[in-house]
Amino acid sequence: MKILVPVKRVVDYNVKVRVKSDGSGVDIANVKMSMNPFDEIAIEEAVRLKEKGVATEVIAVSCGVTQCQETLRTAMAIGADRGILVETPADLDLQPLAVAKLLKALVDKEQPGLIILGKQAIDDDCNQTGQMLAALADLPQATFASKVEIVDGKAQVTREIDGGLEVLSISLPAVVTTDLRLNEPRYVTLPNIMKAKKKQLDTFKPEDLGVDVAPRIKTLKVAEPAKRSAGIKVPDVATLVDKLKNVAKVI
Amino acid sequence: MTSLVIAEHDSASIKGATLNTITAAIACGGDVHVLVAGHNAAAAAQAASKIAGVAKVIHADSESLAHGLAENVAAQVLAIAGNYSHILFPATAGGKNVAPRVAAKLDVAQISDVTKVDSADTFERPIYAGNAIATVQSTDATKVITVRTTGFDAAAATGGSAEVEIAAAQADSGKSSFKGSEIAKNDRPELTAAKIIVSGGRALGSAEKFNEVMTPLADKLGAAIGASRAAVDAGYAANDLQVGQTGKIVAPQLYVACGISGAIQHLAGMKDSKVIVAINKDPEAPIFSVADFGLEADLFAAVPELTQAL
Numbered sequence: 001m002k003i004l005v006p007v008k009r010v011v012d013y014n015v016k017v018r019v020k021s022d023g024s025g026v027d028i029a030n031v032k033m034s035m036n037p038f039d040e041i042a043i044e045e046a047v048r049l050k051e052k053g054v055a056t057e058v059i060a061v062s063c064g065v066t067q068c069q070e071t072l073r074t075a076m077a078i079g080a081d082r083g084i085l086v087e088t089p090a091d092l093d094l095q096p097l098a099v100a101k102l103l104k105a106l107v108d109k110e111q112p113g114l115i116i117l118g119k120q121a122i123d124d125d126c127n128q129t130g131q132m133l134a135a136l137a138d139l140p141q142a143t144f145a146s147k148v149e150i151v152d153g154k155a156q157v158t159r160e161i162d163g164g165l166e167v168l169s170i171s172l173p174a175v176v177t178t179d180l181r182l183n184e185p186r187y188v189t190l191p192n193i194m195k196a197k198k199k200q201l202d203t204f205k206p207e208d209l210g211v212d213v214a215p216r217i218k219t220l221k222v223a224e225p226a227k228r229s230a231g232i233k234v235p236d237v238a239t240l241v242d243k244l245k246n247v248a249k250v251i
Numbered sequence: 252m253t254s255l256v257i258a259e260h261d262s263a264s265i266k267g268a269t270l271n272t273i274t275a276a277i278a279c280g281g282d283v284h285v286l287v288a289g290h291n292a293a294a295a296a297q298a299a300s301k302i303a304g305v306a307k308v309i310h311a312d313s314e315s316l317a318h319g320l321a322e323n324v325a326a327q328v329l330a331i332a333g334n335y336s337h338i339l340f341p342a343t344a345g346g347k348n349v350a351p352r353v354a355a356k357l358d359v360a361q362i363s364d365v366t367k368v369d370s371a372d373t374f375e376r377p378i379y380a381g382n383a384i385a386t387v388q389s390t391d392a393t394k395v396i397t398v399r400t401t402g403f404d405a406a407a408a409t410g411g412s413a414e415v416e417i418a419a420a421q422a423d424s425g426k427s428s429f430k431g432s433e434i435a436k437n438d439r440p441e442l443t444a445a446k447i448i449v450s451g452g453r454a455l456g457s458a459e460k461f462n463e464v465m466t467p468l469a470d471k472l473g474a475a476i477g478a479s480r481a482a483v484d485a486g487y488a489a490n491d492l493q494v495g496q497t498g499k500i501v502a503p504q505l506y507v508a509c510g511i512s513g514a515i516q517h518l519a520g521m522k523d524s525k526v527i528v529a530i531n532k533d534p535e536a537p538i539f540s541v542a543d544f545g546l547e548a549d550l551f552a553a554v555p556e557l558t559q560a561l
Contacts, residue, residue, distance in 0.1 A: 164489070220386045250447070
């Protein structure tokens with residue numbers, strides 16, 4: 001069974017982004033870029049399934065600018081066998097629906113038994129692509145996974161839902177999206193980084209896959225959120241209780 | 252122009268997040284219809300018909316809709332989607348699971364986590380963990396939206412008298428089945444609907460201490476319990492208690508952060524709270540920069556003292 005794992009290049013989670021002064025977006029020039037953390041978890045899960053003998057090949061795919069090759073190399077250093085870049089122009093606003101269509105075309109081509117994606121990218125915070133891909137490919141889905149087991153040609157997935165957990169059984173092929181507690185991704189080692197450089201990386205354009213990637217949503221403006229100013233420090237618990245009762249009046 | 256709100260319910264009643272979503276739907280303009288898809292959910296459909304501002308309730312009932320499986324619920328929404336200009340889901344685990352399936356099948360973009368409706372096609376939503384607010388305009392005929400419930404007031408649960416229409420249930424997809432669930436049972440208010448939240452961080456040190464220190468305070472305040480990612484990752488608190496960018500987004504009247512340093516990802520989940528209290532022994536902790544009242548103290552002494560004093 002092949003596993004396809006889409007990975008996104010995003011601003012590193014430690015970077016606090018700045019809104020551009022003209023309100024056209026956030027400034028991502030010269031900031032550190034990394035693999036979306038949820039996608040790292042997805043790659044790790046796929047590699048573990050391969051190590052257990054459940055999967056035979058792990059294919060990482062990234063949609064975006066040329067530099068997404070670095071993200072794919074990281075995925076291959078974790079253990080993906082090969083990479084696919086769907087290269088789009090730097091000035092294109094690539095949105096989840098378009099990515100889902102590109103991935104659907106690759107699913108048709110590669111016929112994976114499982115597609116594992118991060119539940120959400122930490123830049124646009126959309127939480128859409130996996131579910132959209134499942135719909136377009138007419139596959140069952142198990143989102144926000146905290147445990148994945150392959151049993152008798154089905155995936156048994158424990159999902160994080162409001163209030164607790166639920167377990168679903170879905171027939172393969174299927175789409176799974178990862179939540180934080182699914183696993184802890186390994187550190188990549190230098191020998192694996194070197195090995196990853198020699199792995200196969202194919203590049204396509206959206207036209208090669210017959211997909212229209214034009215954006216459907218226009219960003220009119222990006223602004224700073226309302227600032228919350230720091231309040232006061234209180235010296236002790238008694239003062240705190242007094243402030244909550246008599247100033248804030250919340251208890 | 253008519254909007255459809257997909258209700259979140261437990262078969263007997265409508266969950267709070269639905270009420271905020273209805274307010275967002277009203278802001279989009281036009282009539283508001285509510286879909287109650289479930290099994291033996293007539294009571295929930297009746298409850299939905301009483302919500303102020305709802306013109307019609309559509310009730311689809313079938314065993315295949317009992318557990319909110321994304322494939323089946325999406326098919327149910329798609330069966331009637333053609334009648335609507337806007338389709339809105341609460342941005343809960345359930346809504347986020349289904350909405351993109353509906354959008355993709357309609358070949359339209361989804362607008363996630365909307366915090367404000369500027370007009371019928373223009374919306375505001377946070378990006379980058381709430382460090383920026385984007386104003387976006389949809390060019391699609393149907394707007395599929397998930398609503399961040401903290402951005403909208405709840406519609407009144409009573410005062411309406413909508414008709415309830417029964418819709419035929421769509422066939423089961425056959426590709427997905429529900430095996431079981433573990434839902435924590437307690438008398439506490441739901442995290443996303445609570446008026447007061449007490450939240451613990453890594454400084455608690457263990458699951459036992461978390462429970463020993465935080466639970467009495469929560470009991471005293473009638474509060475929900477939350478946690479930082481660090482505390483959840485360390486196993487001190489259950490996964491679904493995580494407050495933050497990729498966990499629960501909350502905006503209670505009072506948020507008490509105990510031993511939470513205040514990473515941007517955590518602040519993203521709670522900085523819209525009305526009053527924030529931070530108890531932390533590190534004077535440099537970023538949480539103090541958003542706290543209305545900061546107490547620089549060891550939480551193991553301060554929190555029990557606070558519990559006593561209340």
